[in-house]
Amino acid sequence: MGRGGENYGKRENAGAASSKQETFPAWARDVKQCEEKYQVNRELGLPSAEVEKRRQIYGLNELLKHEPTSIFQLLLEQFNDTLVRILLAAAIISFVLAWYDGEGRGEKEITAFVEPLVIFLILIVNAIVGIWQESSAEKALEALKEIQSEHADVIRDGKKVSSLPAKELVPGDIVELRVGDKVPADMRVLSLISSTVRVEQGSLTGESEAVSKTAKVVPENSDIQGKKCMVFAGTTMVNGNCICLVTEIGMNTEIGKVHSQIHEASQSDTDTPLKKKLNEFGEVLTLIIGMICILVWLINVKYFLSWEYVDGWPTNFKFSFEKCTYYFEIAVALAVAAIPEGLPAVITTCLALGTRKMAQKNALVRKLPSVETLGCTTVICSDKTGTLTTNQMAVSKLVAIGSRSGTLRSFDVEGTTYDPFDGKILGWPVDGMDANLEMIAKISAVCNDAGVEQSGRHYVAIGMPTEAALKVLVEKMELPEKYASSSAPGDPRRCCQVWNKMVQRIATLEFDRDRKSMGVIINSSSGNKSLLVKGAVENLLERSSFIQLLDGSTVELDKYSKDLILQVLREMSTDALRCLGFAYKEELPEFATYNSDEDHPAHQLLLNPSNYSSIESNLIFVGLVGLRDPPRKEVRQAIEDCKAAGIRVMVITGDNKNTAEAICREIGVFGYREDITSRSLTGKEFMDHPDQRNHLRQNGGLLFSRAEPRHKQEIVRLLKQDGEVVAMTGDGVNDAPALKLADIGVAMGITGTEVAKEASDMVLADDNFSTIVAAVGEGRSIYDNMKAFIRYMISSNIGEVASIFLTAALGIPEGMIPVQLLWVNLVTDGPPATALGFNPQDTDIMKKPPRRSNDSLITAWILFRYLVIGSYVGLATVGVFIIWYTHNTFMGIDLSGDGHSLVTYSQLSNWDKCPSWVNFTASPFTAGPQVFKFNTNPCDYFRSGKIKASTLSLSVLVSIEMLNSLNALSEDGSLLTMPPWVNPWLLLAMSISFGLHFLILYVPFLAQVFGIVPLSLNEWLLVLAVAFPVVLIDEVLKCIGRCTTGPWYSPATISIKHKAE
Secondary structure, three states, X not given: OEOOOHHHHHHHHHXXXXXXXXXXXXXXOOHHHHHHHOOOEOOOXXXXXXXXXXXXXXXXXXXXXXXXXXXXXXXXXXXXXXXXXXXXXXXXXXXXXXXXXXXXXXXXXXXXXHHHHHHHHHHHHHHHHHHHHHHHHHHHHHHHHHOOOOEEEEEEOOEEEEEEEHHHOOOOOEEEEOOOOEOOOEEEEEEEOOOOOEEEOHHHHOOOOOEEOOOOOOOOXXXXXXXXXXXOOOOEEEEOOEEEEEEEOHHHOHHHHHHHHHHHHHHOOOOOHHHHHHHHHHHHHHHHHHHHHHHHHHHOHHHXXXXXXXXXXXXXXXXXXXXXXXXXXXXXXXXXXXXXXXHHHHHHHHHHHHHHHHHHOOEEEOOOHHHHHHOOOOEEEEOHHHHHEOOOOXXXXXXXXXOXXXXXXXXXXXXXXXXXXXXXXXXXXXXXXXXXXXXXHHHHHHOOOOEEEEEOOEEEEEOOXXXXXXXXXXXXXXXXXXXXXXXXXXXXXXXXXXXXXXXXEEEEEOOOOOOOEEEEEEEEOOXXXXXXXXXXXXXXHHOEEEXXXXXXXXXXXXXXXXXXXXXXXXXXXXXXXXXXEEEEEOOOHXXXXXXXXXXXXXXXXXXXXXXXXXXXXXXXXXXXXXXXXXXXXXXXXXXXXXXXXXXXXXXXXXXXXXXXXXXXXXXXXXXXXXXXXXXXXXXHHHHOOOOHHHHHOOOOOEEEEOOOHHHHHHHHHHHHHOOOOEEEXXXXXXXXXXXXXXXXXXXXXXXXXXXXXXXXOEEXXXXXXXXXXXXXXXXXXXXXXXXXXXXXXXXXXXXXXXXXXXXXXXXXXXXXXXXXXXXXXXXXXXXXXXXXXXXXXXXXXXHOOXXXXXXXXXXXXXXXXXXXXXXXXXXXXXXXXXXXXXXXXXXXXXXXXXXXXXXXXXXHHOHHXXXXXOOOOOOOEEEOOEEEOOOXXXXXXXXXXXXXXXXXXXXXXXXXXXXXXXXXXXXXXXXXXXXXXXXHHHHHHHHHHHHHHHHHXXXXXXXXXXXXXXXXXXXHHHHHHHHOXXXXXXHHHHHHHHHHHHHHHHHHHHXXXXXXX
16 A cells, blocks of 8 residues: 555554455456445545545555665675675774874874775775665666556546546546546446447556456456456556546555565565675685684794793793784785785676677666676576567468459468568569459558557557558558559558548447447548448458459358358467458448438437447458567577577466467477477466476476466566576566566566666667577676686685795795785786686587586686695795895896895794894895995894895786786686687786886885885896796696596587687
């Protein structure tokens, strides 16, 4: 129930209580019973006092406004991520330590706060992006409210109230509906004012045609499509007018239930497969970081805590707070090193690039994580109307009478849209139209209230889709030669205009459900009156006495000709074609002098629809057509591609079973002769199925027809519970809850409602089912590339952890400070990781089955490989640090040019005991223009003097990670088969990263911030000599991987060769 209005805030409980009461089945009760139930007289309506009383009970007729999630709550949710929490803790600790160090020295250098400030900045940006994405989730509910009616014509206190605000309606109100009105609430039809009433409710029910309404009772167990005596809120009147009784308002309407389902689905949003894997990785990382930090602490406890043993008991404890803080900073550095801070930014960048690629293929991604989720889609649940089909009625077969009685001619009609130039009629007479075909064209054009207009690049129907399709047929039939000169060539409506100019419509016999036909009385240019009729073929044959032959002559309709036409009708109906017949009558004695004059005696006949059947008697039958909502041309190939890619296609539609089955056979979901008894169920049959899960587990395609929104949701929910990754396509309001619930909701951009678009993750700009398949391929490629850069970044972090751990374990001075590690993780690693997202797509990517959503991001073998690589990174960075302190030359490279002093490894590993060393001195050394002297305190050689060794360690780390990005081009492919130039973006990114590293080395201000100094040529040779073996080590490990995986590797080898080519 809607809450709306502050005066009604207290009635929520009452409303909730009333909603729990058993719903009154108005559709299964006659009009009198409905009036008694709602205590209303249709002539007088409700009295004002009763309206107020009911409003207190039921509230306003509007959809519930759910309280939006507060910004503060959204902000807190951004820190539910394990990696983010670790990063936040590291930032806070770093900030406290920087503050403490500044207090101890009597000054606070800005450089000390660079690290925590940068981490805080990352967290803020990440939180802003997350809040922006999540705050847009409620837009689907807002769009739903826009399709509600704003006004209604109501009878109250015996008077008609025009344009009453629709939100003021209450159950029991009497409402009059006219053509073009939006239905303001769920209502029971009490009586028809016009002979027919049709309502367009496809957006709510999925039906492809407007539905005729009646006041007659239907069975109580009818589904929403079967409730012919009910009209539903948000649907549109397209024909006629009627009197209705409001039965449900606000959240109790069918559209209100959709609103609730969307809200419920939005509350059950689950993480994407990648997000789950990253969370699992974060939890493992937390455990590993904790263990290593404790281990580092225990290894170094002897440096800040000592004691003596007296009588076997430890006494005389000595604690150094300064050293304790120092090793605590090392632990923080370890945490910073272990966390891939740049990973969120690189993932976002890669997904954003993926959205651009998809946009070029007409797939507009609304939510970035959807790009990755598409790659592991295992089931596509597709709506039929407007998704697999064009949602545009088209004539596909034309049947005319032959040259003699008992013969028929059949023509196939091409085209699937309202575009008159889309296709032609196959087998059309070379010498032009004969008299029989002329009459079919004339009836189709004149006995017709619809039209076709061009809207942008598309043609759209104005009026009933079926009639619009007949207008398109007339244009494809073209004009007889005798009339061709009277029209402008190229005009998409020229033929219909010519036929309508030749006659004058003076009366219309509206369609009704009893006779199932529509007729028009026309006045020809000769002054003769005639009747043109179109309608259900069986009904027209019953009222026809003659048939018109090819040459225009008429003969009696014999039993053989009638049976032949009915046989053709059955064949066309089996193919799910909606058939319409055409007939005419030339002798109308009652209307011989009628000219639309209301005083003419014949006018009285037209005022009573019960006379129409007698007027439309003794007809001359001329032919029939078969219409349908045709499948899109490219859908069949897309279904085949899905099968090759291991993706199951399930069609879920609100349309009837026969039509849906015929379309599914035509597009390849089912074979033409396949027994689909167990594969095709209605929504109601599925809900009553004893084993729903096993039904959904069947291999191949499935069909669910006459499906309601709750059926779609249940199917999606069961599939997700079974571990499937579900993409749901749709365009109507009825699809929105399931779109929201699915892993990937795909809405139609052209025919889709705003509700469906806002509930979706992706919008198809061309409404083309095959675009989804292309998007899945792109998603798979993006995931493969993301795996590449995630492996690359994680292996780099393992190396940094190994470096810090070895530094602590060996007891040597700290090689790299946290701000340097942060720079490497964020800036230096960022460009290569992003460039790995441009790796070319495998040629056979859509011939492989979809990956399981629980597949490991990093296998045991890959983890072992990167532990080996990481160990080498640790050895190389620590090793180069030790080499500078202990060697003048290494591998023939002279390192003595800067004049630094050499120490033994023993001195380096016990540097904290330097103050006790006798006669220890350290020579000054140069680094670029700077000279470092240690006259006052030689032990500073291991503190401020380590700046050159630290720079070498950092440079080795950067160089190794650049070379390691080449290793990440392929999981197991050698650089010999997949050379670096396969991805030129990676080479450019490596150049950028090296350029950034040179920038901080050779710009004095930046060098001071990062605590580094310029390197000489010989020192760069040392860096490269120590870094290059990482390529050789990984090549050996890849070779082992190829040999041990054996036959499983061959497809990858082939794809790598394709890439290299």
